[in-house]
Amino acid sequence: MARHGGGRGWYGKVLGAALGVTMLATGASVWTAQAGAVGNSSPKSAASASPAAVKPVDVTIAHASDKGARGVNITIDDGPDPTWTPQVLDVLRQYGVKATFCMVGTQAQAHPDLVKQVVAAGHRLCDHSVSHDTTMDKKSEAYQSKEILDAERMITEASGGVRPMYYRAPGGAFTPYSRKLAASRGMRPLGWNVDSKDFERPGTDAIVTTVEQELPNGPTILFHDAGGDRSQTVEALRQILPWLKTQGYSFGFPVR
Ligand SMILES: [Zn+2]
Numbered sequence: 001m002a003r004h005g006g007g008r009g010w011y012g013k014v015l016g017a018a019l020g021v022t023m024l025a026t027g028a029s030v031w032t033a034q035a036g037a038v039g040n041s042s043p044k045s046a047a048s049a050s051p052a053a054v055k056p057v058d059v060t061i062a063h064a065s066d067k068g069a070r071g072v073n074i075t076i077d078d079g080p081d082p083t084w085t086p087q088v089l090d091v092l093r094q095y096g097v098k099a100t101f102c103m104v105g106t107q108a109q110a111h112p113d114l115v116k117q118v119v120a121a122g123h124r125l126c127d128h129s130v131s132h133d134t135t136m137d138k139k140s141e142a143y144q145s146k147e148i149l150d151a152e153r154m155i156t157e158a159s160g161g162v163r164p165m166y167y168r169a170p171g172g173a174f175t176p177y178s179r180k181l182a183a184s185r186g187m188r189p190l191g192w193n194v195d196s197k198d199f200e201r202p203g204t205d206a207i208v209t210t211v212e213q214e215l216p217n218g219p220t221i222l223f224h225d226a227g228g229d230r231s232q233t234v235e236a237l238r239q240i241l242p243w244l245k246t247q248g249y250s251f252g253f254p255v256r
Contacts, residue, residue, distance in 0.1 A: 065254065078132065099124075105155060125159060148187075165253075167190065188255070
């Protein structure tokens with residue numbers, strides 16, 4: 001693909017596509033925030049929130065921690081879930097840990113109260129697509145765009161206007177196109193270094209051991225708060241978080 005040719009490259013297309021969705025999303029979130037704050041909302045205020053306020057970020061997949069060499073990033077995927085997200089939030093609160101929640105759009109839409117709790121506790125939001133299609137890297141650009149931008153809108157509306165700061169492709173199914181689109185919306189593509197394998201429910205001890213053994217791979221650790229019984233994840237976090245502290249790690253967010 002020509003990077004600079006003709007002015008009809010991906011960026012123009014992405015920007016055009018993103019712009020329409022942005023106006024909708026911004027208008028809706030301002031409406032929600034204002035309705036909550038003062039019980040009033042005016043089209044004039046909504047229009048003043050310009051989509052130009054979104055600052056593009058780097059398109060490469062982030063793994064590093066903003067806390068540097070002894071930082072770790074706790075990332076929690078696939079929620080929010082009414083049973084497990086509150087338990088995960090409790091453990092994080094108990095150990096004073098801030099995490100990054102990669103939310104599925106429909107889950108966020110169904111549980112806006114949980115999205116707001118996550119934000120209020122100081123955690124960050126990450127767009128994890130609408131339908132968690134792990135083969136979306138094989139699908140059309142139009143499909144990828146809809147999955148990413150619709151989820152961005154669902155999460156932002158559910159949070160009351162707080163935007164996701166990252167985009168994690170389901171199953172890591174990134175494409176150059178999806179990374180650029182996310183980055184143009186201020187969402188840094190987010191990878192992981194350590195898969196705790198908690199999704200497979202191998203037992204709490206196995207989850208803890210996997211994290212301890214694979215931590216030399218890098219700082220970004222993957223857990224899940226939805227998609228089935230996550231009691232092992234909750235118990236594993238209860239052991240891993242204090243262990244990380246005794247090892248001298250501090251808890252940060254993925255770099256943007
Ligand atoms: Zn996932």
